[in-house]
Amino acid sequence: MLCHWPGLYCNGTRIGYQIYQEAVRRLNSGFGDRIVWMKLSELARYAAARELTSIRRQEKLITMTAPFSSNNFTIRVDRIGAGPLKLSVGGGSERNLEEVPSLNQLAADRFFTADSRATICFDLPKGTSQIRL
Numbered sequence: 001m002l003c004h005w006p007g008l009y010c011n012g013t014r015i016g017y018q019i020y021q022e023a024v025r026r027l028n029s030g031f032g033d034r035i036v037w038m039k040l041s042e043l044a045r046y047a048a049a050r051e052l053t054s055i056r057r058q059e060k061l062i063t064m065t066a067p068f069s070s071n072n073f074t075i076r077v078d079r080i081g082a083g084p085l086k087l088s089v090g091g092g093s094e095r096n097l098e099e100v101p102s103l104n105q106l107a108a109d110r111f112f113t114a115d116s117r118a119t120i121c122f123d124l125p126k127g128t129s130q131i132r133l
Contacts, residue, residue, distance in 0.1 A: 033104040036072070046070050049124055060133040066124050072108055073124035079116050079133060086132040089125050094132065097122065 008016040027035060038046070049070035056063045060080055086094040087109070098110045103119060106112055111120040120131060 062131040065128050069126045070124045074121045076119045079118045089129045
């Protein structure tokens with residue numbers, strides 16, 4: 001959803017702002033935790049990272065090379081076996097990602113598994129990062 005500041009304030013009456021608040025309230029009541037609210041700059045960065053990040057998979061290792069960072073970067077992959085997923089950034093030590101029981105609980109450093117596919121969310125750094133399945 002995108003709005004224009006002069007339209008929100010309507011020559012000082014704020015009627016546009018009240019309409020906007022009602023639209024947000026209705027979206028939240030209908031879709032709730034399935035909405036991810038982002039600023040336009042965050043959305044543009046995410047879309048560019050999705051388009052420009054190189055993603056390579058070799059068996060149980062996914063290697064990503066990103067030209068810049070993006071918060072809450074999300075990928076979905078076929079999962080081989082069970083157990084924890086591990087993320088390493090820039091060749092550093094691995095850290096476990098937390099498995100969540102619902103896709104609605106997905107956030108940075110978490111993953112959700114359904115039908116032998118994992119949906120993984122993490123803060124994508126600039127440079128190389130890896131996920132071990």
